[in-house]
Structures are given as C-alpha cells and as structure tokens.
Amino acid sequence: MLQPLNGPRLAAFIDLGTNSVRLLIVRVNPNHSYHVLSEQKETVRLGAEAFVLRKLQPEAMDRAVVALRQFAEMARRMGVEEIVAVATAATREAQNRRIFIDKVRREAGLEMKVISGPEEARLIYRGVSSTMDLKGRTALFIDIGGGSTELALGDGGDPRFLDSLKLGAIRVTNEFLGDASEAVGNQLYEVMLRHVRHLSVRAVERLTRLPFQLTVGSSGTIESLAQLEAANFGGDGATVSAEGLGRVARLIYSLPIAERRKVAGLNPARADIIIGGVAILQGLMSGLKIDRVSVSGRGLKDGLLADWLGRTEAGRASADLSLRERGVFQFGRSVNFDEPHARTVARIALELFDSGRAIGIHRRNDAERELLYFAALLHDCGAFLSYHNHHAHGHYFIRNADLLGFTQEELEVMAVTVLFHRKEYPRKKVHPEFAALDPKAQDAVRVLCVLLRMAESLDRSHSGVVKKAEFREGTDGTVALELTADRDCSLEYWGVRRHHKAFEKSFGRRLTESCAWVSEPEVNPPRRRKAQEPSARPPRSGPKKATPKG
Template identity: 50%
Template sequence: MDMAARVVAFIDIGTNSVRLLVVRIHPNHSYTVLTQLKQTVRLGEGEFNGHCLQPQAIDRVVFVCQQFATLARTSGAGEIITVATAATREAKNQRDFLDRLRQEANLDVRVVSGLEEARLIYLGVASGVHLGDKQALFVDIGGGSTEITIGTQHHYRYLNSLKFGAIRLTTEQLPAGDGSIATEHYERLQRYVHHNMVHVVRELHNYHIDMAIGSSGTIENLADVAARMYFKRDRHPDDVLSRAHLQQLLPVLCSLSLEERRKVPGLNPARADIIIAGAVILQTLMEALGVRSIRVTDRGLRDGLLVDYLVRQDHAPLIDEVSVRKRSVLQFGRACQFNEDHARLTAQLALSLFDSGQAAKLHRLGDWERELLEYAALLHHIGAFVNFSNYQAHTYYLIRNAELLGFDQTEIAMMATAALYHRKSLPRKKHAEFAALNKRSQQIVRRLSTLLRLAECLDRSQAGHVSHACFETLGDKRVRLNLHATQDCHIEVWSVEKHLEAFEKFEKVFERRFDIHVRYMAGEAIQAADLQESFLFTAPEPV
C-alpha cells in the first residue's frame, strides 16, 4: 500500500438502515472501495407518534454502529465520518442517543437537516450517473422523509425535504396488522400524500425536467418487483421503473397480506410492511409531475459523504472533471496504476485522428462515438496491471467488469471491445466478444478500434515523440497522415508498418490510400521527411 494513501470510512444512520462505506484515498485523487455494508435497523420504528426513539431501536443501531466502526478501524480508517438523518433529527431523546453512540461506538455523529440530506444525496447520485446537458429530478424515499432535488450534472437548482417516508406513513396512515390493505385505506393514504405534496409540486412545475432518477431501498425494491412481475427476470442496470407498471403493481401489493407480500418475487421481506407507503409517495409524485419513468440507482447519501469529503480535502481535480463518465474512467485507470501520460496522449492522438478523419469524410461518426473512443483510449493499456502478455485481453475483462459510473451496458461493451482489438487480433464475428455486439455496435467498434490501434502505434515508445497527428485529404482516393514529432519517431512509424496487415484488412472501414508525412520540430527549425509507404483504408459506410 502507498504510505501516503489514507483510509476513511463513512456511516449513514438512516431511519430504516445503517450504511457503511470504507475507502482508501490515494495521492493521485483516486480511491478504492474497501467495504460497503448495509444493515436494516428500523431506528424510526414506533417513533413518529411520540417523537422519541424507542429503546430497542436504539440498542439495534448502537450495536450495528459498534460493529461497523470496529470493521472500519480494523481496515485502517483514521477518520469515520458519521451522519444521522430524519429519525434522529426529530427525536426528543436525540441527545441520549448520540451520547450512547459516542460512548459505546466512539462515534461523533453529525445530525443533518433535511436540506443538507437532500444535498448529500444529490452529490452521491449525480456523481455516479451521466446527465450530459440534461436536468433531472432526484427522488429519495427514506423511512422518515423524502428528499427531492432538481439539478444538472454539477449543480443543484432546487432542494426540499418532505416530512414523510415509508416508515412514518405506514405508522401514521395505515392500520396496524398483518392483513391486506383495504381500498379505503389505500385511497386515504393517496389523498394524504397528495395534500402534503401540493406546495412542493407547485414549486417543481417551475423547473424543466428531462429525466427522473430514484435512489433508496424503497425505489430499488419496487423496480426489482416490477422487473420480476412484468419482464419475468431480475432487474438489469439499465432498466427503468415506469409509472404504468407502478400503477399496476400497487393494487396487487395492497391485495396481499403481509406474509404474502414477503413472498413476492423481488421484494425484500424486511421491507414488505412499508413498501406500499413508499410506493404511494413515488406514484403520487410521478403522476403530479407527469413523469412516465424513473431510472434507479443504488447510490445515495453515503456516496455523497465521500464526494463532499473529497472536495473539502482538496481532491477537487478528480471531482471537477468534465463529466462523471470521464471522472469514473480516470478513477479506474489510476486504481489500475496506468501510465496516465501515455493514456492521455493516446487519447489525444485518437481524437485528432477521429476529428480529421471526420473532416476528410473517412467516417460519419458523431460526438457519442468520439466520447467512447476517448475513454477506450484512456483505458486501453490498463490490462498491463494484470500481466503485460496479452494485456489487451485483460483490458477487455477489466473494463467489462469495472461497473464504470455513468455508462450503460452497451457503451461499456463497446469500449471494452474497441480496446481489445487495438492490437494483435482483428474483430471477427466468430469471436464471442465481437459477436455479442449488435450490428451497429460492431460497425462502430471496427472504426474506433482502427483509430485506437493507429493512435497506440504513434506512441509506441511511450515517450511522447509524436505530439500531433491528423489526416489530410489529397484526393478522392488518397489521404495523408501528417505527424508532428519532437524527436526521432522511427519506432512509431515502424509500429504502423508492423500493423499494415491490420489496416489493409478493414475493407469496411475507410476506402482510402494514405502515406505518412513527418515534421520534426527542433526549436524553430522544421525538417520534413516523407515516407513512401502506402496503406489501403476502406470505404465509409453510413453508421
């Protein structure tokens, strides 16, 4: 372990669950997740009628926090950042509870306001999804409160915290007992939620909403049940929860007894008693705002604590990257100890080839494909972290299994496959990795892997001798590859020659011949050297 690295832990004491996150933060602003745990504790159970935390609930939380704190310290954590939310902030016996945590678990707990809770949840979720230029509605349904935010990738524009959550509503608005929920009780609950949400909905109508994102165990569980009920499978990472499915699901859940609900496929048995109240909150909000579907994420407040910590500790260079996607890629590359200078130069060369190739009409790809090329180039060499021999195969495996934030599964597969074919084997349909892509993705990967292969050749020595490369059109069938070199780049040109067969075989990529022109930059003197080798590139097909 790097002696300059440090381990930090984050604990979120919620109304329903306690969550732990332990990370090792490295000097290069990357971090490695060491542990993530969640334990249902029901701190808010029986509280909201008398506004006092119940002794049994306090005992459960103190015990779990003791275990989490011990695990964090055993992992080397020098700091444990702990916050508590709705159940604790509203409790009359809050001080007694916090004193026990300090004495028995050695934790100094910060109780956050509803708005601060909403801000931290926003930080945690927005840092893990790709919004681009869209503005999103963020919804988190906790046990005691519901946090709502409107925000873009980097800035929130609206924060609010509603004083009702899945446990609170179940306690206050639904009858006690293990039976089904009668229609009259369900409709009364709907009216109550709608009435208490009117002012917030009125405020939210002032904001444009491009998409909705839901966090919290309640929303995750509803999406799990919907996937099993309507798609007959487990939920996929790219699935959304539609309002139509939620509306169909609610009456089914209400018709079941508590014991029957616990057996519903996809439903966490420990959440069966509070899932209906949580579902009504989400359904009412989606209907009032005209939201047809909501994306689901497992990120939340504890992730926001980490982001907030990194910013406060001057780790902003990683946090302030252009997008969550690039930040995630750089974080992963640094965790794999990649040669960042080589990775960035390869990406720079690949993008220059992409842009000049686009101008020369060698391809018709756009911004989306360009972005995937950049990230594949940044990560193309990380497989050497495992073993240099056949490292491109290790790179493929690492990217496919990295759970990069902000990407869907198709994008991850395309980046991994483009990186796989940047050296040695060419894409063939008999290869399982290539065959797994759809036809359009295969066409794109052929082009991206060709450009990445060429860019990798142009920094073959990893010494940065070629500082710039671009295509120049010389006619209908010829294009020149112009290289700007700071030093002798014969190794790089030799590497291109070595891959001549690979470039020639791509008959469905660019149909052009090209020669190479090198400019050596030495102070103010410029020496040009033309290399006579010609290469066959293939014709652009509409993509």
C-alpha cells in the first residue's frame, strides 16, 4: 500500500553494520523533495570475535547499544516521526541475536530489523545506483563490509544479480590474523587470497556470464583503499586500479600495526582490519578481471531512504524519471518552484525548439535541447530567494546545486540560459558570465535563452492557456509564431511580442504572431476551429500584425 505524504516529515535511517553504525536523518516534503539534516557514524566493532565464536560479545553489544541509544535520542530530539533501523552480517549470523535485539529494544527504544544478505545487497544497489547516471551501461556493485561482501549487477533498474558473500574485513582478519598486530608475510597473504577466491567462486562464475561495463565500489574499506593508492602511488582518489591495489597490498601487509597506522591515506582506526579488506577486493578484481573500481560514498542507509521514499505515491511516480530529471525536480521542489508553470514553460520551450529547427532557423542539437528543458524547469528557481533579480539568483543556484548527472559545462549553459531568460540580451563585452563560456556554448545560449524568454511569456498568467506554440514559415522571409489557446490569451500574446528584437538578434529574421482559440473539448468535437485575434489592444509600434489563420 503506497503511503501519501500529507505534510513535511522527518525520518531517520540506521544501518548497524559489523564495524560501524551509521545514521541518516532527512526532512521529506510533500512534493517528495528531501533535505539531509544530519549524517553520523560511530565505530562500534559489533562483530569483534563474533564470526569465530558465533556469538556477539557482551562488550561489543554494549558499545553498539550506547551508540544506537545516542542516535535514537538525537533523532527524537529533532522531531523524527519514524526511525528505520536494520542490522546486517554480525547480527544475522550470531546465535544470540535475539538477546541483542531485545536489548536494543529495551535500552535504545528501537525496533531493529535483521535483513538477509541478498536484501542487504538490494538496498546497497538501490542506494548507490540511484545517484548515478549509468547512460545505459550495466554496472557491478561491490560493497565490502566488516562481516560480508555484497554484490549486485544492474543498469539502474531492477537488479539482475544479487549475492552476499561471507567475506568481510573484520571476518577475514579475525580468521587469519587475530589482532593483526604483526606484519604479514607474502605466503600468508596468498592463503588469504585463495580463501577469498574459494568463497567467491560461484558468484564469479555467474558474473563472468553477465557482461558489465563498469564496476562501482562502496563502503569505508574501498574508500580507504582509494585514498591509500592516491596518497602513496599517484591514484586519483576516486577509483582503485588493479595495479595500484597490488602495490597497496604489498605496502600494507608488510608492516606491523604500529607502522601501518602511520601510512599516508589510511585512517589509523582501520589499520587492524585493512589487510582483510585489501585481500577481498584484490581477490574479486583478479577473479573477474576488473581493471578499475569507481568509488561511491553512498551505501545501505541511502538504500533505506530510497526504499522508504519508494513506498510513497510521489516516490513511485518519480521512479520513471531519469537521474537528471529526478535531480532537477527534487531541487525545484526543494525551493518551492511553481511546478505546473515550470512544466508548461518547459513544454512550450521544446515546441519552439523543435518547430524552429524544423524550419531551419537554428541547428542546435538534441543534447542542447535537453539542457533547454532542464533550464526551463528551473527558470524561476531563484524566486525562492527573491523575485527581484530572480534570474540572477537562479544562475547562482544552478551553478552550485550539485545536480547529479550533469557536467560542469552543462550546468554553466543551463545557468547562463536562466540568467538571460529576462531583461538583457547576452553580450561578451558586458556580461562576464556569458564571456566565460566557450564559443560553442555561447552560440547555444543565444538561441536557448530567447526560446526560454518566449516560452515563459507564453505562460505569463501561469494558467496554461497556451496549448501549443509552433514556428512556421511566414511571408516575405518572416517567421510566424502560431499559438493555440483554449481561452483568451491576450496577456501571453502581447507578452511574447516584447521579444521581437532578441529574436531577430539570435535568428536574423523578423517574427509575426497569430493565435487560434479552441473551445473546451466536447464528446465529439468538430475538426473545424475558429481563429481570431486576442482582444487586447496592440501597442502602437512593432511588427505588423499577422493575419490569423483559421
């Protein structure tokens, strides 16, 4: 049953892992936008010795409960209405998990749900893939936790493969290295690698039959390995390469823990479990012949949020949108944009773009068409700060909103298009924002900003009165703008006439307008329609009025 959001709600999501407990608190608005209010992490080592002894140890349970109680109290103080809390490998495999769950309920006031390995993989996949623009590619997702490693394969839709391996940084370290205080010889490290390959052999066999073009790694372990490669061997910090990982492994396992803690790029708190994490990732990369893993900072808690949002009506509706559309709509809703008006302006802008390209007044491409669509959706976002100069505020917002799926160059084109959707026409000598664009982007903005100006004027009343707007070849070399409206569109008609000069600058041709009014649809409406001029009195100057078409 999908749950509607009748007002702003605060929700919290807790991921109790083998190594750490993580908290995410968000405010979710009725329009399905959300703001992250707080993210917290506490290392509790719940899985310490748990996989060897098959039980959660009393000291580890106490550490976890203290952290969980603090997180729950923090969430409640902030006014959170719902807390979703899940536990993973260390808890689900412990023989005394029921005792621990009861302790959490009694002392922290939380209903902790223990999730299966495949469900953990599904949630991680959802949390990580929801922020990525895979561009039609299939990706393998790897998350190395303290007690298990989750694998998922998909293109952003439903996952094609899910698995959970009993391989984790704490688990492998405890099984082979004890407290990992001593240096590890090459021979023992090879034994660890063989162990990883043995436990992952079935997953590797299945994945070799499923092609993928990208590998994405999440979790603190993989983030640490990327930083280690960057700090010591010239990596970029955003990926882990197979060659770099081998060099990191040799560096790390050859050192005792005291020296390991001093290695650049390694959090000292991870020094005792990092060797197990290195062995797991290296074993998987070699078995699957992966050259490079891209690093994501998202994970299970983000999947819990995505899953929770997906149970709302608005969440189900937004699932059909692309990553870029989801980001744009979420940002627009977060600044309370007039969504019906934004959608109408975007529709009209694309009608003008398509019909203008069809008659040859511009040659802009489909990628630029999409940027016009997004710019049109956000053209009034700056009004959140102030309607006065909202075009300038919108320019700033779009440049700095961290919209997912866009390059910086694309954001610049969108931002400058919004900057010039009203008032001045862009000029290099006067406007540094425009001058900073490369010549190709400048050419695009000259076209897009005029189309956006016109589209915005054609919904000047915010009533959606203009049902269709198209350019046609006019007489004597002019371009005719034909409008179809379901009622009086005088405000829109005369509003768009203000842009004649800008139109001629961008397209080198004069513009005329005509408007056909159509009545509300009937059960069997006639095909004939009545055409007439809007009733408002025209200005005394300007291009000659076009003869309306019937």
